[in-house]
Amino acid sequence: MTPQPLALCAKGLGFHVGGVRILDNVELAVATGSFLGVIGPNGAGKTTLLNLLSGVVRASEGSVEIEGRDVTREGPARRARRGVGRTFQTSSLFNSLSVFENARLSAQARFGGSAKFWRLPRASDDASAAAHGALERVGLTSQAARIAGGLSHGDKRKLELAILLAGEARVLLLDEPMAGVNSEDVPALTALIDQLHGEGRTVIMVEHHMSVVVGLADTIAVLDSGRILAVGDPETVIANDDVQSAYLGQPL
Ligand SMILES: Nc1ncnc2c1ncn2[C@@H]1O[C@H](COP(=O)(O)OP(=O)(O)O)[C@@H](O)[C@H]1O
Ligand SMILES: [Mg+2]
Numbered sequence: 001m002t003p004q005p006l007a008l009c010a011k012g013l014g015f016h017v018g019g020v021r022i023l024d025n026v027e028l029a030v031a032t033g034s035f036l037g038v039i040g041p042n043g044a045g046k047t048t049l050l051n052l053l054s055g056v057v058r059a060s061e062g063s064v065e066i067e068g069r070d071v072t073r074e075g076p077a078r079r080a081r082r083g084v085g086r087t088f089q090t091s092s093l094f095n096s097l098s099v100f101e102n103a104r105l106s107a108q109a110r111f112g113g114s115a116k117f118w119r120l121p122r123a124s125d126d127a128s129a130a131a132h133g134a135l136e137r138v139g140l141t142s143q144a145a146r147i148a149g150g151l152s153h154g155d156k157r158k159l160e161l162a163i164l165l166a167g168e169a170r171v172l173l174l175d176e177p178m179a180g181v182n183s184e185d186v187p188a189l190t191a192l193i194d195q196l197h198g199e200g201r202t203v204i205m206v207e208h209h210m211s212v213v214v215g216l217a218d219t220i221a222v223l224d225s226g227r228i229l230a231v232g233d234p235e236t237v238i239a240n241d242d243v244q245s246a247y248l249g250q251p252l
Helices: 046-054 076-081 098-112 117-138 153-168 181-200 210-216 234-239 241-246
Strands: 006-017 020-031 034-039 061-066 083-086 171-175 202-208 217-222 227-232
Touching: 006 046, 006 202, 020 202, 034 046, 034 098, 034 210, 034 241, 046 076, 046 171, 046 202, 061 210, 061 227, 076 083, 076 098, 083 210, 098 117, 098 153, 117 153, 153 181, 171 181, 181 202, 202 210, 210 234, 217 234, 217 241, 227 234, 227 241, 234 241
Parallel strands: 034 202, 034 217, 083 171, 171 202
Antiparallel strands: 006 020, 006 061, 217 227
8 A cells, every 4th residue: 555645745844034033943733634724923934934934934954755755845836736735824815807817817826837829819718717716715705896805704705715726735834724704604614614625735824713623623732932832733732741831821
C-alpha cells in the first residue's frame, strides 16, 4: 500500500524579525484530506504560520512542502497554482466589485494563465462557469450581482470561501473564518466548511471559537509564543496541562 501523501508539511519552520523570534522550529505534517485546527493566545504566531505556509511571508529557517515538493522559495501565486488557497483574518475582498467579479477574478487566475490570445475567450468562459459554480456552492447565487462591500459579514466570509473554490484550491488555509460573523450565522458557515472538507479538501483553520474547532478538526495544534505546545486529537490536547496554563484566564 502506498502511504497517503502529505498535503502540507513544515520542517523546522521559523520566522524572526530583528532578532525577535515570532515562530520557532514548527513541525507539522498535515495528511491529505485531514482537518487541522490551530489555536493559541493572541500574538502566538497563528497568522504568521499561515503566512509562511501560503508563501505570503518567506521563512527565516526551515522548509515548507506541498504534496511532497519543497516550495519554501516559492511565492503565494505559485503555491496557489499548486492548490493552496488562503483566506485572511480581515476580509480581503475587492469591495467595489460585484460578488461575481470577485469569484471570477480568482477563477481567471487559475484558467487564464495562458498568454495565447486564442485561448482567452475559452479561458474567460471557463472562469465564468467556475465562478458561478463556486457561488452556487456557498449559497450566494442570488447575491452575484451585488457589490461585495455591501454583503453581511457572514456572506463576505462565504464569498471568501467561494473565491478559494473558484480557484480550485484543494488545501484551504482559513484565518479565523468566523471573525466578525454574527453568532446566528456561525452554524451555517461551520456546516459549509465541514462540507468543503467532507468533499476531500485539506483544511488548516485558525479559529477562536473553540466549539467550532473541536467540532470540525480531527487534529489540533496549539501555538504559544511562536512554538507548538501540543498537537493531537482535540480531547487530548484540550486536557493537556501545558495547554490549560497557556490559556490561563481565557475560556477554552
Ligand atoms: N513582520 C512582522 N514584523 C514584526 N513583528 C511581527 C511581524 N509579523 C508578526 N509579528 C508579531 O508576531 C507576533 C505573532 O503575530 P501573529 O502571527 O499575527 O499572531 P496571532 O495570529 O496568533 O494572533 C505578534 O506579536 C506580532 O506583532
Ligand atoms: Mg492572527
